[in-house]
Amino acid sequence: MDLNFSPEDETFRDEVATWFSENLSGDFKHVRYRGGSGDQSEMFAERREWERHMGRHGWSCIAWPKEYGGRDATLSQQVIFAEEYARAGGPGRTGHLGVELAGPTILAFGTDEQKKRFLPPIAAGDELWSQGFSEPNAGSDLANVRTKAWLEDGLNGKEWVIEGQKIWTSLAQFADWCFVVTRTEEGTQGHKGLSYLLVPLDQEGVDIRPIKQMTGDAEFNEVFFDGARTAAENVVGAPGDGWKVAMGTLAFERGASTLGQQMDFRNELYEIVEIAKRNGKIKDPHIRQRLADAWMRLKIMRANSLRMLTKAEKAELAPEALIYKIYWATWHRNLGELFMDILGDEAEIGDAAPYQLNGLQKVFLFSRADTIYAGTNQIQRNIIAERALGLPREPRGNT
Amino acid sequence: MNFAFTEEQELIRDSARKFLAEHATSERARAVMESDSGYDEALWANIAQEMGWAAMVVPEAYGGLGLGMVELVILQEEMGRRLACAPFFATSALAGQAVLFQGNEDQKSDLLGRIAAGELSASLAFSEPSMGWNLEDINATWRQDGDGFVLNGVKRHVVDGLDTDLLIIAARKEGSKGCEGLSLFALEGTLDGMACTRLVTMDQTRPQAQIELNNVSVSGSACLGAPGTAADALDKTLNIAALALAAEQVGGAQECLDKTVEYVKERVQFGRPIGSFQAVKHKCADMMVEVESARSAVYYAACIVDEGTDELAEVASMAKAYCSDTYFKCAGDAIQLHGGIGVTWEHDAHLYFKRARASRSYLGDPAYHRERVAKAIEAFDTSVDHFKYGGTV
Numbered sequence: 170m171d172l173n174f175s176p177e178d179e180t181f182r183d184e185v186a187t188w189f190s191e192n193l194s195g196d197f198k199h200v201r202y203r204g205g206s207g208d209q210s211e212m213f214a215e216r217r218e219w220e221r222h223m224g225r226h227g228w229s230c231i232a233w234p235k236e237y238g239g240r241d242a243t244l245s246q247q248v249i250f251a252e253e254y255a256r257a258g259g260p261g262r263t264g265h266l267g268v269e270l271a272g273p274t275i276l277a278f279g280t281d282e283q284k285k286r287f288l289p290p291i292a293a294g295d296e297l298w299s300q301g302f303s304e305p306n307a308g309s310d311l312a313n314v315r316t317k318a319w320l321e322d323g324l325n326g327k328e329w330v331i332e333g334q335k336i337w338t339s340l341a342q343f344a345d346w347c348f349v350v351t352r353t354e355e356g357t358q359g360h361k362g363l364s365y366l367l368v369p370l371d372q373e374g375v376d377i378r379p380i381k382q383m384t385g386d387a388e389f390n391e392v393f394f395d396g397a398r399t400a401a402e403n404v405v406g407a408p409g410d411g412w413k414v415a416m417g418t419l420a421f422e423r424g425a426s427t428l429g430q431q432m433d434f435r436n437e438l439y440e441i442v443e444i445a446k447r448n449g450k451i452k453d454p455h456i457r458q459r460l461a462d463a464w465m466r467l468k469i470m471r472a473n474s475l476r477m478l479t480k481a482e483k484a485e486l487a488p489e490a491l492i493y494k495i496y497w498a499t500w501h502r503n504l505g506e507l508f509m510d511i512l513g514d515e516a517e518i519g520d521a522a523p524y525q526l527n528g529l530q531k532v533f534l535f536s537r538a539d540t541i542y543a544g545t546n547q548i549q550r551n552i553i554a555e556r557a558l559g560l561p562r563e564p565r566g567n568t
Numbered sequence: 569m570n571f572a573f574t575e576e577q578e579l580i581r582d583s584a585r586k587f588l589a590e591h592a593t594s595e596r597a598r599a600v601m602e603s604d605s606g607y608d609e610a611l612w613a614n615i616a617q618e619m620g621w622a623a624m625v626v627p628e629a630y631g632g633l634g635l636g637m638v639e640l641v642i643l644q645e646e647m648g649r650r651l652a653c654a655p656f657f658a659t660s661a662l663a664g665q666a667v668l669f670q671g672n673e674d675q676k677s678d679l680l681g682r683i684a685a686g687e688l689s690a691s692l693a694f695s696e697p698s699m700g701w702n703l704e705d706i707n708a709t710w711r712q713d714g715d716g717f718v719l720n721g722v723k724r725h726v727v728d729g730l731d732t733d734l735l736i737i738a739a740r741k742e743g744s745k746g747c748e749g750l751s752l753f754a755l756e757g758t759l760d761g762m763a764c765t766r767l768v769t770m771d772q773t774r775p776q777a778q779i780e781l782n783n784v785s786v787s788g789s790a791c792l793g794a795p796g797t798a799a800d801a802l803d804k805t806l807n808i809a810a811l812a813l814a815a816e817q818v819g820g821a822q823e824c825l826d827k828t829v830e831y832v833k834e835r836v837q838f839g840r841p842i843g844s845f846q847a848v849k850h851k852c853a854d855m856m857v858e859v860e861s862a863r864s865a866v867y868y869a870a871c872i873v874d875e876g877t878d879e880l881a882e883v884a885s886m887a888k889a890y891c892s893d894t895y896f897k898c899a900g901d902a903i904q905l906h907g908g909i910g911v912t913w914e915h916d917a918h919l920y921f922k923r924a925r926a927s928r929s930y931l932g933d934p935a936y937h938r939e940r941v942a943k944a945i946e947a948f949d950t951s952v953d954h955f956k957y958g959g960t961v
């Protein structure tokens with residue numbers, strides 16, 4: 170057992186850290202620590218410019234092959250990158266749905282033409298993506314998707330026509346594209362007959378309506394498809410094979426892309442420690458216990474992720490991989506509660522009228538969503554029980 | 569970065585698992601519980617001599633194998649799975665460490681040499697009636713008497729204390745305070761003025777003794793190292809032992825999970841295996857989340873210890889707090905998910921539950937260890953140059 174990264178990896182860490190310290194300065198100094206979950210619209214234009222800046226220097230999608238704007242980075246390097254990004258105060262990434270979900274999915278399941286068409290603009294920060302999975306009647310039960318699509322002759326040859334509604338679509342209001350799970354075989358149910366389409370959002374048949382969240386911000390949207398169109402070749406995997414591709418995306422969402430986020434969490438925890446020192450709550454025995462618990466669990470989260478990373482590099486399936494999502498989500502939600510209890514009465518008071526909350530309050534409120542998106546805690550428990558422990562699968566009702 | 573066992577470490581784990589499954593059975597643990605001897609002597613002889621585990625963490629210079637903390641936690645985890653009744657933990661993780669950190673060369677070659685050869689079992693007499701686990705609270709005393717020393721006081725919660733050949737006694741110089749004046753004395757056999765009583769323990773798989781010292785005269789060479797200088801060694805020893813105990817807790821918790829999963833797959837109620845009920849599935853899933861995280865905590869801490877950084881106290885507390893909670897929760901849930909049979913004497917669930925309860929307090933309970941971490945946090949300079957939320961509140 171060896172916790173040390175290799176000398177090459179450490180060299181890489183230095184290179185990354187140096188680049189950030191030189192580049193998160195000047196014009197970009199003020200985007201440091203801005204945006205991110207709970208605050209997606211904060212300084213969006215500036216953060217988008219930063220995304221382009223990273224892209225120009227080949228730092229936005231390091232995991233990808235060089236030919237598509239990446240650096241062929243190893244998993245270790247990806248984790249190091251994410252850690253250093255957070256350590257340097259890198260802003261919430263405007264392109265993360267493309268960088269972490271759309272891109273890897275296209276890389277894994279797409280055609281060469283799709284890779285050439287879609288990957289470079291993601292890496293350059295020019296095209297932003299969104300995830301069109303959930304529907305009013307397909308949440309945890311994603312296979313219940315009803316949005317339909319069929320092929321028709323259009324002006325530019327064969328096109329998919331899409332009819333239906335997606336909901337909770339994060340950042341769609343800023344996005345250029347959406348990857349949409351649709352039912353393309355009439356009369357099919359469940360996992361069968363689904364296709365994974367890439368749909369441009371700037372067109373007549375698409376209506377995007379932001380939904381205000383409990384934070385007061387609108388991070389997600391309803392997206393209505395009413396005769397929306399996309400070219401016939403914009404299907405990832407074979408038509409009818411969309412379920413497999415969607416599961417691939419979910420694996421990316423729950424997997425390596427989150428391995429480096431402990432460093433963001435660390436920043437939040439450090440901040441609350443400083444506040445507790447200033448307002449005296451650090452002397453409260455009950456708060457001390459909870460702070461210590463949060464501190465330890467964060468270290469353990471990193472240890473879990475290092476175990477997972479080691480196994481992933483050897484292409485082994487690790488039980489740690491299945492526990493990772495529920496562990497971090499629950500930890501972060503508890504941290505939000507701790508934030509508020511440390512602030513005490515001040516926790517109630519926001520920044521400005523009409524409803525401008527401070528960042529700690531937003532973390533508290535938004536972290537309620539952490540245990541819902543990317544598979545709720547209950548769904549995570551089902552997955553752990555069934556896949557890791559071999560317990561019987563959930564029975565299905567009639568839909 | 570390779571956060572996984574090496575091939576050699578996997579071999580150690582596999583052979584320990586195989587050996588203990590065969591020898592450290594529930595029948596043999598129950599035989600020990602019903603006998604007067606505190607442990608399974610045949611098992612200890614096997615472990616210490618044939619398997620060579622007593623030599624595992626003793627440095628090569630003193631006749632050991634010179635392996636590290638990772639190897640120690642591997643063995644401890646496997647022993648925890650089986651509730652092995654043998655003074656391995658007391659010898660290797662408590663007394664052996666104390667000798668290593670505080671003994672002079674002669675003492676180390678003698679005592680560690682015999683431990684490594686499997687000839688000497690040993691334990692540490694640290695805690696006292698209503699004392700807890702802070703060095704500062706030691707009340708037992710020593711005073712110089714010619715070339716030797718005289719010891720007084722009462723030691724309690726001495727694991728395997730009545731059954732081991734060697735006892736390391738922690739005491740302070742008469743009149744000293746805090747961490748000053750602490751010494752460790754190595755005593756073999758029962759000396760004049762020494763009374764050892766077996767305490768009735770709820771967990772019968774690991775006995776505890778009370779040792780009363782009434783003007784006990786010991787020779788000068790019984791004092792490990794220089795008199796009055798044992799604070800650091802004791803502190804390190806307790807940290808290492810806490811981590812080793814945490815590893816045992818991981819093994820115990822894993823066994824509770826495995827046995828429970830096996831049972832809920834087979835037991836049928838309402839025409840379905842109870843493991844198909846979500847309330848049951850989710851409890852099992854939660855157990856697994858905690859067990860795997862507890863395991864990560866222990867392996868991570870063990871690596872830190874082997875690297876010799878100054879984080880020993882913090883990672884030991886992290887592991888002990890987390891694994892104590894995990895084991896207790898899993899052992900409790902195991903009983904719950906077994907239903908009526910889970911509360912019988914015949915079923916093994918209570919053996920794990922009682923071990924979980926005992927090891928939760930021993931060497932400091934979760935609240936004690938979290939408080940130690942809290943102290944470290946208070947002293948920690950977060951040194952972030954800019955806070956995301958402005959830090960205005």
Ligand SMILES: Cc1cc2nc3c(=O)[nH]c(=O)nc-3n(C[C@H](O)[C@H](O)[C@H](O)COP(=O)(O)OP(=O)(O)OC[C@H]3O[C@@H](n4cnc5c(N)ncnc54)[C@H](O)[C@@H]3O)c2cc1C
Nearest residue numbers: 300301302303308309337338339538541542543545547548
């Ligand atoms: C902030 C945020 C951002 C999101 N962004 C996106 C996005 O960009 N794109 C996208 O497609 N989706 C997105 N989602 C949607 C998200 O994936 C769904 O909310 C999630 O899958 C749950 O579905 P649901 O909301 O329909 O809840 P439901 O599935 O109706 O669940 C309601 C409750 O029932 C429980 N439940 C459901 N099924 C089971 C079961 N089998 N066993 C036990 N309990 C069960 C759930 O755990 C939950 O507690 C986002 C959600 C949030 C909160």
